[in-house]
Amino acid sequence: MRAVKRSADGVTVFEAPEPSGPGVTVHVRAASICGSDLKLLEFGPSEHIIGHEIAGVLDDGTPVAVEPKVPCRECSWCRSGNEQLCDQIVMSMLGLTCDGGMAERMVVDERCLVRLQSSTPVADSSLVEPLSVGVHGLHRAGLEAGQKVAVVGAGAIGLCAAVAALHLGCEVDVAARHETQRKAVEAIGADQDPEGRYEIVVDAAGTESSHLRSSELCAKGGTLLLLGSYFGDLVLPGLPITGNEVSVVPAFMCGTHAGRREIETAAEVLARRPEVAGALITHRFPLDEAPEAFRVAADRAAGAIKVVLEP
Numbered sequence: 001m002r003a004v005k006r007s008a009d010g011v012t013v014f015e016a017p018e019p020s021g022p023g024v025t026v027h028v029r030a031a032s033i034c035g036s037d038l039k040l041l042e043f044g045p046s047e048h049i050i051g052h053e054i055a056g057v058l059d060d061g062t063p064v065a066v067e068p069k070v071p072c073r074e075c076s077w078c079r080s081g082n083e084q085l086c087d088q089i090v091m092s093m094l095g096l097t098c099d100g101g102m103a104e105r106m107v108v109d110e111r112c113l114v115r116l117q118s119s120t121p122v123a124d125s126s127l128v129e130p131l132s133v134g135v136h137g138l139h140r141a142g143l144e145a146g147q148k149v150a151v152v153g154a155g156a157i158g159l160c161a162a163v164a165a166l167h168l169g170c171e172v173d174v175a176a177r178h179e180t181q182r183k184a185v186e187a188i189g190a191d192q193d194p195e196g197r198y199e200i201v202v203d204a205a206g207t208e209s210s211h212l213r214s215s216e217l218c219a220k221g222g223t224l225l226l227l228g229s230y231f232g233d234l235v236l237p238g239l240p241i242t243g244n245e246v247s248v249v250p251a252f253m254c255g256t257h258a259g260r261r262e263i264e265t266a267a268e269v270l271a272r273r274p275e276v277a278g279a280l281i282t283h284r285f286p287l288d289e290a291p292e293a294f295r296v297a298a299d300r301a302a303g304a305i306k307v308v309l310e311p
């Protein structure tokens with residue numbers, strides 16, 4: 001079958017062996033490119049098939065999204081609902097340390113599946129995973145309905161966090177840099193250009209300037225949620241954080257909150273807000289055009305937000 005991995009000069013489409021092993025077969029219909037996939041290009045070739053934002057159908061046609069990690073479900077982190085911190089998580093991340101979803105098919109542990117509502121197009125449902133990152137981050141930040149939330153950075157993760165905050169009953173202002181992003185902010189029903197102070201500020205850009213902007217937007221006693229991709233040092237401005245007793249909260253993937261898988265909450269968010277797909281998905285490519293899809297995804301100024309591969 002056809003599949004995608006990182007090569008020395010970007011990504012390459014190659015002929016991979018049919019997936020096998022324990023689990024169920026997912027016929028992939030949508031696998032989207034995450035900002036982390038772009039950053040990982042700097043790390044050179046991958047051993048495994050990449051892609052961790054995945055939706056498809058089972059043999060019987062059941063539409064599903066895939067939670068891209070296989071926790072042990074036995075360690076203390078798993079038992080406390082923090083599967084994202086599982087002692088074995090590093091070796092079981094689909095698309096990173098084992099085969100992911102930029103392929104025609106994959107075999108996954110049945111417990112990784114998230115069943116989609118019949119009204120949610122499977123072609124849009126690779127968004128469930130980035131939405132789950134937003135849901136989890138906001139839970140980590142202790143978000144409550146009615147709070148004022150600012151998001152700095154209107155790439156896919158920032159927009160997903162904004163959508164999740166709106167869904168959870170908050171007012172949301174988003175700082176967007178590019179015109180396509182500003183249109184997406186409007187389309188999801190958030191407001192632009194944060195001003196003043198916010199109880200929760202989401203840094204979704206992960207740059208030194210976004211950290212400064214995010215910190216300055218935090219209210220006294222507020223929370224700065226780190227949702228960007230942080231592969232290097234994390235530099236935060238001292239005074240706006242310490243002088244205002246801002247809590248700095250990192251978040252990683254998703255887990256369980258109040259007894260419910262956060263990725264199921266994310267699937268519900270997408271089902272209730274179908275306009276999100278139209279706002280975020282700017283490009284679709286067949287799997288064989290993965291190199292071009294990655295080139296487009298890297299060019300934010302040219303209008304890419306979420307780029308989806310359709311095997």
Ligand SMILES: [Zn+2]
Nearest residue numbers: 034035036052
């Ligand atoms: Zn991702």
Ligand SMILES: [Zn+2]
Nearest residue numbers: 072075078086
């Ligand atoms: Zn575990």
